[in-house]
Amino acid sequence: MNNVLKWFTRDSFILPIVAIIMGLILGGIVMLIGGYNPIEAYSALFTKVFGDMYNFGEAVREMTPLIMTGLAFAFAARAGLFNIGGEGQFLVGMTAATFVGVKFTGLPIYIHAPLALIAGAVFGGLWAAIAGYLKAARGVNEVISSIMLNWIGLYLANLIVRQFLLLKGENRSVDISDTASISLTWLSELMGNSRVHMGTLIALVMAVLFYIYMWKTKQGYEIRAVGYNPNAAEYAGMHVNRNIVKAMFISGMLAGLGGAFQVLGVFQYQTVMSGSPGTGFDGIAVALIGLNHPFGVLLGALLFGTLTYGSAGMSFAADVPPEIIRIVIGSIIFFIAAQGIVRWVLKPFYSKRKKEKVL
């Protein structure tokens, strides 16, 4: 019991919670300035998400790829790498999954669907590994190479869809075979026929695997060591470069898997896109809210997904522009990043707690 209490009073728990509350308050102030009623808006937001089973299921569907891109960013960040390329890895994973889903026919479902998922993960991983390799071998800043790879990934995805998978007369691919689908009929029916799918369960498993790998295995220890201090890791006999490529590969795998979920679980086809979907960038926010911890990422995705999905209800019921939610999310990240501000707000409480200890 004491342990539980200790966990709840830890800084890593209190600071994000206070940051979230401060972000919501700030958003409320902005709504007031705009002439809206924040209480009405926020209640409309939460009613949208938690009001009925269908919307809740759709919100969960919305959160799933965010968990994956969030985990992807967090994994690379643990190795001291700034993987801004989640967007491209997501798209490449999506395309690989579509390709396998469309072209490989006649396979039983228990082979086809996993194969499509694995293809998405592996190609997403390879896409990220390019940036990792360039960093390790040539010292190319991974931020710039992954930005470039985002654009290349977007056009590559469009190219593949248009050249090999196009549905005649449409700007999208043909549908994937039923055997590649990861839709779950029973879960979907349970959730008011929303498009929830197996990917959500896989995402939860991935978060747990992330935790075990990073904190319970030797390989994970090496990745964290490289992230903390590459020079010290090198001195201790670890292969820094190999760990950089490995961390990027795993990071990209997670993002690619997220992309595969969208095709195999939600849309069943892939469109030719004029711009990238933004899920990779949103994953950065999710990871930051979750302090780059896998379980934090789950909570981050829950928060991000709830706010984003619910903002539609907010604009419908209370007529508030849904963009306000970006301001709320931005300020939450701001307060989490600038912990000094939160500590300053909490100062009176902290000093009180210290006094109690003295007594």
Place this chain on the structure above:
Amino acid sequence: MDLLTIGQIINTTLVFATALIFASLGGIFSEKSGVTNLGLEGFMVFGAFAAGIAAHYAQEAGMGGTTSAWMGILFAVVLGVVVSLIHAVASITFKADQIISGIVINFLAAGSTLYLVKLLFEGSGDSPLVQGFSKFDVPLLKDIPLLGEAFFKNVYPTTYLAILFVFLTYYIMYKTPFGLRLRSVGEHPSAADTVGVKVRRYRYVGVMISGALAAIGGAAITLTTTGTFSHNTVSGQGYIAIAAMIFGKWNPIGAFGAAVFFGFSQAIRNYVQLFEWSQSIPQEIIYMLPYLLTIIVLVAAVGRSSAPSALGEPYDPGKR
């Protein structure tokens, strides 16, 4: 391909490069002082927004097209400086992770500009169309073959302003005491502190100039090519500007070259249908080319990065 087409391609290249030049110069000011600036995209969005609404209201108030466009630039600078303070306070005063704080700027920009546009213009996601800057010809010089078509015909004042700023930035950065101090707090803040340079103050100034310049870049888009502000006015150009800055090794002249390169890649799309050889190549390959080339050039020529050595590290006087 005739000279006229080449001239036109160069002309379009410069139009597209203008915004990138401003934003990457802005990035240089911030990063030379030791503050990573991933918020360039956000500053550009704020600038594009400010320019759109300021020019609109100035026009409503009866100002001419060009005057109202300059009002747009002015307002963009003011808003750019104001929002840059968010990045500065978080990353300099509160020692937040500078990358995260930059991302916050991008989030706030995307959200608040659209929120305000909808608030101001009754739910519409676009600002009203403004006249912006008009193209003009430089007398006499415009008649020079090729060069006239490329540099002196159908030009926007913002393009000349951008090129002027390249040299201005170079001069300030390498020929003035201010530039020397700014660079010193980015290279070795504790040494700079020892000789009496106010590290935090210089970093604040670096970030503020950065916000102003990137905002002018965003404003240039609204006031020349689009004429209106919407959610996709900037669409990723801030990230390209970061690439241009790194590509140009944090040197204004280098960043200018990189910005022109990216501008060219955007311009070439408009002309690609003109060449016979390009008809059989899928358009995606042509779109991909500049980004692919960037990576190849980075691998082949640039090699190890030449970033300011204290980049990304908050300055803590107690930790010398």
